[in-house]
Amino acid sequence: xxxxxxTEPQQGATYDTLLTVAKATEDLGFDxxxxxxxxxxxxxxxxxxGPTDAWITLAGLARETKRIRLGTLMTAGxxxxxxxxxxxxxxxxxxxxxxxxxxxGAGWYEEEHKAYGIPFPKxxxxxxxxxxxxxxxxxxTEVGKTFSHHGTYYDLTDSPALPKPAQSKVPVLIGGQxxxxxxxxxxxxxxxxxxxxxxxxxxxxxxxRVRAAAVEAGRSADDLVYSNALVAxxxxxxxxxxxRAEKIGREVxxxxxxxxxxxxxxxxxxxxxxxQEAGSQRxxxxxxxxxxxxxxxxxxxxxxxxxx
Numbered sequence: 001x002x003x004x005x006x007t008e009p010q011q012g013a014t015y016d017t018l019l020t021v022a023k024a025t026e027d028l029g030f031d032x033x034x035x036x037x038x039x040x041x042x043x044x045x046x047x048x049x050g051p052t053d054a055w056i057t058l059a060g061l062a063r064e065t066k067r068i069r070l071g072t073l074m075t076a077g078x079x080x081x082x083x084x085x086x087x088x089x090x091x092x093x094x095x096x097x098x099x100x101x102x103x104x105g106a107g108w109y110e111e112e113h114k115a116y117g118i119p120f121p122k123x124x125x126x127x128x129x130x131x132x133x134x135x136x137x138x139x140x141t142e143v144g145k146t147f148s149h150h151g152t153y154y155d156l157t158d159s160p161a162l163p164k165p166a167q168s169k170v171p172v173l174i175g176g177q178x179x180x181x182x183x184x185x186x187x188x189x190x191x192x193x194x195x196x197x198x199x200x201x202x203x204x205x206x207x208x209r210v211r212a213a214a215v216e217a218g219r220s221a222d223d224l225v226y227s228n229a230l231v232a233x234x235x236x237x238x239x240x241x242x243x244r245a246e247k248i249g250r251e252v253x254x255x256x257x258x259x260x261x262x263x264x265x266x267x268x269x270x271x272x273x274x275x276q277e278a279g280s281q282r283x284x285x286x287x288x289x290x291x292x293x294x295x296x297x298x299x300x301x302x303x304x305x306x307x308x
């Protein structure tokens with residue numbers, strides 16, 4: 001079971017804060033540092049000092065870390081033209097020595113689009129499918145050849161499809177709870193399928209849909225990695241769990257129901273359920289208090305160490 005650290009910087013974080021967390025992620029033996037791709041805070045927080053851009057952040061971290069994987073859950077397809085995104089991700093992959101992964105989603109948070117003047121189209125999933133075709137197609141185009149795409153939403157003619165990533169294949173993550181189109185897109189384009197903030201039962205059902213879609217598309221269901229994103233709130237005792245829950249504005253009982261909360265033993269047991277009952281192979285731990293590095297140290301020493 002891989003454990004990855006997943007952050008939500010739009011809630012309020014500087015690049016320096018993210019760098020500190022990323023270095024702790026690396027030093028403490030976690031597999032990867034991922035971040036969301038949002039420009040506007042959510043809920044009852046100020047969001048100060050303001051948003052940071054996902055791919056600018058990852059470019060910086062690519063030069064200041066050495067081992068951990070770096071990526072997005074999920075890059076919003078509405079924020080970037082697919083040709084430009086292919087360039088950005090390939091460049092950051094080169095800067096990191098081949099440690100980048102691209103989570104790409106349709107985009108959903110209408111308020112941030114209004115706040116920053118970003119168009120918010122109705123046909124987001126259809127656009128996402130074209131974006132995936134373009135990004136992966138550009139990377140797969142042989143050097144010296146060109147890539148063209150004439151679709152409903154995007155038109156590329158004789159693109160040199162450069163630069164190439166350092167990796168021969170940048171892992172692509174697709175996620176979500178949609179019962180039909182999402183599994184189909186994952187089966188066609190994804191190296192990993194991620195189920196965000198869902199129960200063991202709902203995760204199992206969606207993983208089964210994705211596995212079936214993969215087989216229908218002519219792939220082995222085991223070609224994909226299956227993962228979850230879940231909020232983490234771990235404490236050495238009840239008081240520490242309660243303190244951490246209060247700091248992120250959540251209730252302990254709700255966190256235990258919907259996330260990974262409680263003592264290290266409780267969290268290990270619940271991760272085991274996701275693995276054994278749903279088939280999850282990787283967990284993205286959503287860390288909402290980015291100043292609490294002791295939380296990461298506790299998870300590393302008392303949770304990760306027990307997972308083997």
